[in-house]
Amino acid sequence: MDIKHIPKKPLPAIYSWLGDRIFLTVIIVLGLSIILMTAGLALVTIVDGWEAIKEFGFIGFITGKVWDPGVNRTFGALPFLFGTAVTSVGSLALAFLPAVAIAVFISEYAAPWLGKMIDNMVNLIAAVPSVVIGIWGIFVFAPWMRETVYLPIYNWAIENNPSLLPILGNPIGYGMVSATIILALMIIPFITALTKDAIDQVPVEQREAAYALGATHWEVIRMAVIPYARGGILAGSILAFGRAIGETMAVAMLIGNKNTLPFSIFGPAATMPSVIINEFREAVNSLHLSSLMAIGLVLFIISLLVNLLAAYITKKLAIGGGKTA
Amino acid sequence: MWEQVKARKSLRQRSINDKIMVALITLSTILVLTPLVIIIGYVVVNGIGALNYDFFTEELGSPTRAMRGQPTGLVHTILGTAVVDLLSLIIAAPIGIGAGIMLSEYPEHKLNPLLRVMNDTLNGMPAILKGLLAFTLIVRPMGTFSGLAGGVALAIVMIPIIARSTESALSNIPWSIREAGLAIGLPRWRVILSTVVPAAKSGMVTGFLIAFARAVGEAAPLLFTSFGNNYLPNHWTGFIFGPVDTLPQRLYSLAISPYKEWHSMGWGAGIVLLGFVIVLFSASRFLYRKRK
Numbered sequence: 349m350d351i352k353h354i355p356k357k358p359l360p361a362i363y364s365w366l367g368d369r370i371f372l373t374v375i376i377v378l379g380l381s382i383i384l385m386t387a388g389l390a391l392v393t394i395v396d397g398w399e400a401i402k403e404f405g406f407i408g409f410i411t412g413k414v415w416d417p418g419v420n421r422t423f424g425a426l427p428f429l430f431g432t433a434v435t436s437v438g439s440l441a442l443a444f445l446p447a448v449a450i451a452v453f454i455s456e457y458a459a460p461w462l463g464k465m466i467d468n469m470v471n472l473i474a475a476v477p478s479v480v481i482g483i484w485g486i487f488v489f490a491p492w493m494r495e496t497v498y499l500p501i502y503n504w505a506i507e508n509n510p511s512l513l514p515i516l517g518n519p520i521g522y523g524m525v526s527a528t529i530i531l532a533l534m535i536i537p538f539i540t541a542l543t544k545d546a547i548d549q550v551p552v553e554q555r556e557a558a559y560a561l562g563a564t565h566w567e568v569i570r571m572a573v574i575p576y577a578r579g580g581i582l583a584g585s586i587l588a589f590g591r592a593i594g595e596t597m598a599v600a601m602l603i604g605n606k607n608t609l610p611f612s613i614f615g616p617a618a619t620m621p622s623v624i625i626n627e628f629r630e631a632v633n634s635l636h637l638s639s640l641m642a643i644g645l646v647l648f649i650i651s652l653l654v655n656l657l658a659a660y661i662t663k664k665l666a667i668g669g670g671k672t673a
Numbered sequence: 674m675w676e677q678v679k680a681r682k683s684l685r686q687r688s689i690n691d692k693i694m695v696a697l698i699t700l701s702t703i704l705v706l707t708p709l710v711i712i713i714g715y716v717v718v719n720g721i722g723a724l725n726y727d728f729f730t731e732e733l734g735s736p737t738r739a740m741r742g743q744p745t746g747l748v749h750t751i752l753g754t755a756v757v758d759l760l761s762l763i764i765a766a767p768i769g770i771g772a773g774i775m776l777s778e779y780p781e782h783k784l785n786p787l788l789r790v791m792n793d794t795l796n797g798m799p800a801i802l803k804g805l806l807a808f809t810l811i812v813r814p815m816g817t818f819s820g821l822a823g824g825v826a827l828a829i830v831m832i833p834i835i836a837r838s839t840e841s842a843l844s845n846i847p848w849s850i851r852e853a854g855l856a857i858g859l860p861r862w863r864v865i866l867s868t869v870v871p872a873a874k875s876g877m878v879t880g881f882l883i884a885f886a887r888a889v890g891e892a893a894p895l896l897f898t899s900f901g902n903n904y905l906p907n908h909w910t911g912f913i914f915g916p917v918d919t920l921p922q923r924l925y926s927l928a929i930s931p932y933k934e935w936h937s938m939g940w941g942a943g944i945v946l947l948g949f950v951i952v953l954f955s956a957s958r959f960l961y962r963k964r965k
Contacts, residue, residue: 364860371862375779378771379788382836385829386791389802392809449701457695466706468958473709475954477890479921480943483928484712487719487936533712536705564691587797594799596893597925621801621893628805628897644805648798655797 390648397642399635409642415607417627423639425620425646427609432619432650434524434611435599436592439531444585447539454540455547456569467544474537482601485530486522490602493529494521498614517612522604524617530598535588542587546580547573579665583658590654594647596621620647713947720944723937733903733918739934747942749905753820753917757899758889760824760913765831765884770877772832773839778865796833803829804894812898820917823899830891831884838880842873875960882957886950892921901926920946 400423401409412424450470454463498519505512517523550573558572574581604616605626611617618626620643631637731746739745775788807826812818846869854864870877895901900916901923911917920942927939 364863367860367862371865372779375771375775376782376784378768379775379784381768382772382795382832383784383788383791385806385832386795386798388810389795389798389806392806393802396805396809446701446705449698450705453698453702457698466702469706469710471958472951472954473713475886475890475950476713477892477921477946477950479890479892479924479928480716480947481712483924483939483943484715486928487940488715533705533708537709564687566691566694567687569694590797594801596799596801597921601925601928621799624801624805625893625896628808629900641805644802648802651798651802652794655794659793 390645393641393645393648397638397645399638400642401645403635409639410646413609415623415639417631417633417636421633421635423635423642425639425643427607427611428618428620428623428643429646430609431524431603431611431617431622432593434617435528435531435603435619436589438524438528439535439592440585440589442529442532443536443539443588447536447588448543448581450536450540451543451547452569452573455544456565456573470537470540474541478534478595478597479601481530481534482598485526485598485602489530490521490526493526494519498525502614515612517615519614520604520616522602523613523615524603524611525614527599527603527617527619530602531592531595534595534598535592538588538591539581539584542584543577543581546577546584549580550576579662582665583662586654586658586661590651590658593654594621594651596625600625716940716943716947719937719940720947723939723941724944728938728941732905733923733938735903736930736932736935739932739938745934745938747918747920747923747938747945749902750918750920750923750942751945752905753899753902753912754889754920756912757820757823757827757895757917757919758885760821761827761831761888762885764824764828765835765888766881768828769832769835769884770839772836773843773877774865774870776836776840777843778861778869792833792836795829796837799893800830800891801893804896804898807894807898815914817914818898818900818916820899820913820915823895823917823919826894826898827888827891830888830894834884834887835880838883839873839877842876842880843869845876846872875963879957879960882953882960886953886957889953890921890946890950892919892925895919895922896925920949 404412404423409423410425410429412422413426414420414422414424415427416422450466454466454470458466498521502513502516502519505516554572554576555568558568563571599619600622603618603622605618605622606616607618607623624640624643624647627636628640631640727744728746729751730748731744732749733739733745733747734743772788772792775782775785776792779785804826806829807822811822811825815822850868850872851864854868855861859867899919899922902916902918906912906915906917924939924942924946927935927942930936
């Protein structure tokens, strides 16, 4: 600090008293605005979604199988809940092991320069906007999947097992599987970063003790490192799961956007964010708009629960069971 | 656990297992990193191929313009992105910094724990919901989609990230510095503004860049706030009070359009967007390393 800043005389009381009051007031107002935003997020979806909830009932809305904005104006969110559940659970299942493997590779096996390079790369990929991943998915990934995976399986099914066809669905390339794989690619960097943070926090003594007992490198990782970091790894995966639930653009670009159950494996489907993105701009009917807002409310509740779960696990599964914290 | 392992497996078996796991982990690292690198490669190659002089100087216009081979570009999109992103930065910076100061400097304040919970909740919400909030707060009362609404939506994306990173930058400054300031008779607000914040400046800027990089790529909240526009507005105020084009939202519209010419412009928008994010990302890394 500059020596000139030191006051020569005691400061006038008004300067510190009033200054502190004004400063704290400004800070409180700014902080309150965040609280209002979060509350507003819940409030807006409840108020604007109220018309739909009143019409169908909350349980009726989330279990309604039909989403028909055209003729009957019946709105049920089940197709989108189902689509979101399948894509997010599927992507987490696909992403978890490889993501943890990369983190282990970076912090345990790779030479420092290589580890740093991969770490930077993973962080950079995490920063790639989801529309950019989406355009690659639309023009490169989905057509490639159709030619090399979906069509061969589909043709095999036509000849050998036609009863599978309705389950497999129309192999146009844009559908549930494509969206799930892209989602998995998108959450891998996220899980890797959080896993690496957790692994880096494992004390050196913990490893050295295991080595001293004669453990091989893999045994050290499996018995000393991973168990210690398990809280961070699990919480990171749940946060990534939350990401997958809310991920909008890449999914909307790849899932094919079909609003009616039943969905098939390769065929088009929809998720909660994708239906909001696709229909909100064009919705004119007020019940339709309100139903989309009500889907926003469901999305809000699910995201809230996922985040609370992650926070709880971080606290609970940390070594010491959160007692020291 | 340890005795069981030793009893069950020979030394030879264990060292084989060790080698197998090294191979498996290395293999899956390569397997996963390859497609991720391929994505970036595709965007760079296709994107640079789509860039030309017109891309940066012409407006998009109707699809027929592109199909007839007349010059089209995304100048209105690039300008619109600059305006909306700048607006969001102006809105988000004071709120995020203020909340960060509250979280780190007033741990005894009653508002502190509530603010922390609410900020983390906001951070965990999908960006599309923040767009819905901005739609209801700004678009509906104004009666029109606008750049301002887009800026607010992106600001809501950035605010919780800035608040958290400001907090962690500030709380890295040792308490003894604050005590030194208080001991020479400075009021608390002067201590914060003249000693703590300047010392934490580079950490705060790093957090800013990360939040900004995140908001710049968001398309979901912009689709129903700034909406999009194929032309430049007639007057510069149209960037703030009228529908505005932005890169991520335009990239989406181009990619799902049925016109081949627009698809290639989509790749162009992709490389511009990616380039911008990479610049922000590298700047934040550079600052972070310098701080260390």
